[in-house]
Amino acid sequence: MKTSIRRATQSAAALTLGALALSACSAPPAENSSKEAGKNYTGCIVSDAGGFDDQSFNQSSYSGLQRAEKDLGITMKKAESKAKADFTPNLQQMMTAKCNLTITVGYLLSDATKAAAAKNPSAHFAIVDDNQIKADNVKPIIYDTAQAAFLAGYTAAAQSKTGKVGTYGGINIPTVTIFMDGFADGVKYYNEQKGKNVQVLGWDKAKQTGTFTNSFDIVQEGTKATNNLIDAGADVIMPVAGPLAQGTGDAALAANKGGKDVSVIWVDSDGVETAPKYKSVILTSVVKKMDKAVEDVIKADLDGKFSNEPYVGTLENAGTDIAPFHEFDSKVSDETKKEIEQVRKDIIAGKIKVESKASPKS
Missing domain, CATH: 3.40.50.2300 (Response regulator)
Known part of the structure; x- marks a missing residue:
């Protein structure tokens, strides 16, 4: 009798452990779920003439897209402009690539971005450092x-x-x-x-x-x-x-x-x-903090929460600030x-x- 009870208990325990193991296998981490959703999403970026290695706003914005690729599992495409004449064809290249959201970097890209957004109303855009465009599918990323x-x-x-x-x-x-x-x-x-x-x-x-x-x-x-x-x-x-x-x-x-x-x-x-x-x-x-802003805008779009309301970086929301003094700290x-x-x-x-x-x- 005791032996039967012991075997029944062991069987129940084994079933419980098996269920837990199956449960663990069927519940992937939230990060994996996010990356799964990102597989069908393409985030793109067009630089101004400074290029993505300008050690400034193009580079920082591009870093945000790279972070989104890593964290969200999206596909990334980029087009580097060498002159103003490259803006329109580079944006057309992104539209041909079926980009879900295209980041354009800099005030100088305003006209080209406005035109591309008008021609492609189903595509989403975000422009860094410009607040001139009033369109449902364009989100300004600006800073005080x-x-x-x-x-x-x-x-x-x-x-x-x-x-x-x-x-x-x-x-x-x-x-x-x-x-x-x-x-x-x-x-x-x-x-x-x-x-x-x-x-x-x-x-x-x-x-x-x-x-x-x-x-x-x-x-x-x-x-x-x-x-x-x-x-x-x-x-x-x-x-x-x-x-x-x-x-x-x-x-x-x-x-x-x-x-x-x-x-x-x-x-x-x-x-x-x-x-x-x-x-x-x-x-x-x-x-x-352009890198963070770019990734945040992409994540919101991926989650179906895109809006044309400007993102405004301030001291209060830490969107802008001064950096540490680093080697000048003691001075x-x-x-x-x-x-x-x-x-x-x-x-x-x-x-x-x-x-x-x-x-x-x-």
Whole structure:
């Protein structure tokens, strides 16, 4: 009798274990389910003339698509533009590839994206750094970078030894001048708080005039603009010109070898991570989290939640910020760090109003 009971118990246990094993086999992880859904989805990207290795906004946006390929299991296609004339054919190439969502990178792609969206109403698009297109199938990915640039301007003023800091742009367009506005206001706020008179070279916010290279792809123009600012006395310089920041980095390295003490504020991505060659001169970076935004937009589309409502990166949602000081961490005083953190809190709380004509309108 006891033997029968024991055998029955063992059989029941075996059945239970078998059921658990089958249950485990039939319940794949959520990540696998997501990747399964992504098998029939194609995410695409078209760069501007800076290309995907610009160590700036094209590269960061492309990184987001690569992350989506890895995390969501989607198919990825890309088209790199070498000139403005490539925009339309590259977008047509993506439409021929039956892309579910196509990311276009940069304000300069606005017209081509608008035209492609009108011709392909069933396809979805997202454009980085532009909010001009009003269409049901186009989602803007934009940033109020004036907020983070304000922090960078305050930092630059606090670190300057010459009492002069500088900035220059690639092309005079809103997604460039928004950085320059915030930077200038950050310096102004520092002066007001500290009773100082740090000057901003290369940009006059009131007049909306300043130094521009009229290029995003001729690195030597960045070197030239930077050398002019250094010669005028600037010792902290923020280029807002995509790949031309490499020219600024080269000029700063050369100046420092010659006995000067020049540092750089990178933009779009954390320059220490994307351009480590210049890490010894990068004070901080004004970062736009484009990689995360791109992946988030693709995931929402994959989940059937696409909308044309703009994604707006701010200090509050961490869509934009300044990067860590990295190799400059010991050179930035604890006092300055505390002040920067307070300024960040005050901007988020609305106590400090950061205003630019180019800021996204909510």
